Amino acid sequence: MTSVAASLAARVAVASAPTARPGQKRRTAASKRIPRAGYESDIPDTRGQPGRFGDGGMNKQRDGGGGLILPGDDRFDEGMVKGIPSPNNPGGTNGFDPRTGTGGPGQLPGGYEAPPKPGSEKDPNAAFAPFRPPSAYLDEDPEGFLKEDNQMSFLRIRNRAGMWYQLAPILPKLMRSGFLPDDIFDETGLEPREQSLWQTWTSTRGSLISDERFPNEKLSYFDDEHNGAPCLSSLQYLTNEERPAAAEFVADQQFDPEQTKELIRAYEIRRANNSQAKGFGSTPGEIMAFKMWRDVQEVQRYEGMERVSELVEKGKKYAESETAVTRLQALKDAWEMDLADGSDLMEGGLFAKAKADNAANIALVRLDPEELAFRPIPYLGPMESLSVEKVLAVQPVARTGVFNTFTPVGAKEWVAMPAWAALGSAKVPFAILVSNTGKLSGAGDLSQREEPATLVVDKANNTPAPGAYFLVARESSIQLAGGKGAVVIDVYPGRECMDIEKDGKGTVIGKVVLAVRAPGGQNDGMTTDFVA
Secondary structure, three states: OOHHHHHHHHHHHHHHOOOOOOOOOOOOOOHHHOOOOOOOOOOOOOOOOOOOOOOOOOOOOOOOOOOOOOOOOOOOOHHHHHOOOEOOEOOOOOOOOOOOOOOOOOOOHHHOOOOOOOOOOOOOOOOOOOOOOOOHHHHOOOOOHHHOOHHHHHHHHHOOOOOHHHHOOHHHHHHHOOOOHHHHHHHHOOOHHHHHHHHHHHHHHHHHHOOOOOOHHHHHHHHOOOOOOOHHHHHOOOOOOOHHHHHHHHHHHOOOHHHHHHHHHHHHHHHHOHHHOOOOOOOHHHHHHHHHHHHHHOOOHHHHHHHHHHHHHHHHHHOOOHHHHHHHHHHHHHHHHHOOOHHHHHOOOHHHHHHHHHHOOOOOOOOOHHHHOEEEEEEEEEHHHOOHHHHHHOOOOOOEOOOOEOOOOOOOEEEEEEOOHHHHOOOOEEEEEEOOHHHOOOOHHHHHOOOOEEEEEEOOOOOOOOOOEEEEEEEEEEEOOOOOEEEEEEEEEHHHHHHHHHHOOEEEEEEEEEEEEOOOOOOOOOOOOOOO
16 A cells, blocks of 8 residues: 555544544433523424434444435334325325324325415414315215215216216315325326316306306306317406306307307407497407407408408307498408509509599589578467467578578477478468368368368468458457457458458468478379469
8 A cells, every 4th residue: 555545544534433522521312302592493303413414312323424314224214204295195104293293194294284385374283275266166066976985086087977067076175185186197097287177167167057147058068078168268267247148159159169269359359449349239249240340450461352351251240230240341341442453552552542532422412493492481380279479489580691591580390391482472481280171260272171281371461451361369259267258260361351350359360371281192182272
């Protein structure tokens, strides 16, 4: 052995030899468990001497090496290993707890039901529970599956002995028994992702069951685990007000999961762009139609008219109102106009825009003089209800401007009549309705007809004269309370009106210048004759 090798061997021997400080006392098993003054802790002690690992308080002398404990060592504690949880051993074989020394099957060390999360402690002595969705529907058990033992629950899930919504409540029960999602997967083949989906679907399905607005007969659409049930994952993002109608729409339209995602996206678009949804309703079909309307506006030119037509027809399929269909068709028409000459549109669209401007027409007409020849006349209502106050309120009407505009004065209702020659001489005309001309006392031939008519009376011409007819208000022989007679309004010949006025038995209101008969059918004997 060389001198260098001999020197290294001497150094290793010195380093591995146990040493003691001058004056240091050997600690006993009892003395090492005395806590330091002023320091308290619930952390289990390490059963070893400071500076050494795992000598179990026995303070045995080792020939060499560190404090690492390996299987086969006389200090190896099998209870510690059995108490460590694993996927195939949730909570350990004997539930050994190094802190309390207690435990049982199905528990993690410390009696926990799941690994604790930092900061999630409610009570230092309370057990930690695994996460459960905040849904009461996972606790419902109409089939009684939750009363079965864990092995039977594993067998039922493994064989899919029930619908997914019947088996989903079993999962929280197994987790409360200490089984993690990976353990359930090992026993049943149900992947953790599927377990999470089942619980999400159950919560959404339960909200539909408890909502009276959703028809229960359509709930069966979501029984299919591969097509209907996955739609519930998207429906969970809608509000409680939106979800029942949307779920019913999904069932009616037989939507698959991708189509359901599109519907949920349509709701989001509608909320964000509600100010643009003029003409679109709030039903799921109208919301889908609005999304198609929005999508058309985002179509790029290179996608062509085929894409526009596809979206418009899809929107029309779901639209439920005529206004929604009209808006979709208008958008399609605009695209057809712009893409009529694709090359010009691609180069800037100037030609297409000019063509669109030429295609937009405003109807243009020129009025003939006779088409403007009308006479606005105040209408005072039925002759039976005519009063002196209404007649006095009638004033002349001045027409101004190229289009004979006027301002109504003196009456609430007006009637426009052609500017016949008979109306040309009237200065302050007004119109009254006679329900039956046969009841007029002295209107000549007009009194022989049983039909309604409108009488036009010139208030300015109230001087009776032979050869004309006048509207007269005369006192009746019937005496009213107070000693006055009732006022009767009727039409009389001019000569008779002169005698009435001379005797002071009545007042002439005005000259009847025109009697307008109602339109009639052919061969009904009606003519356009005026009262002379």
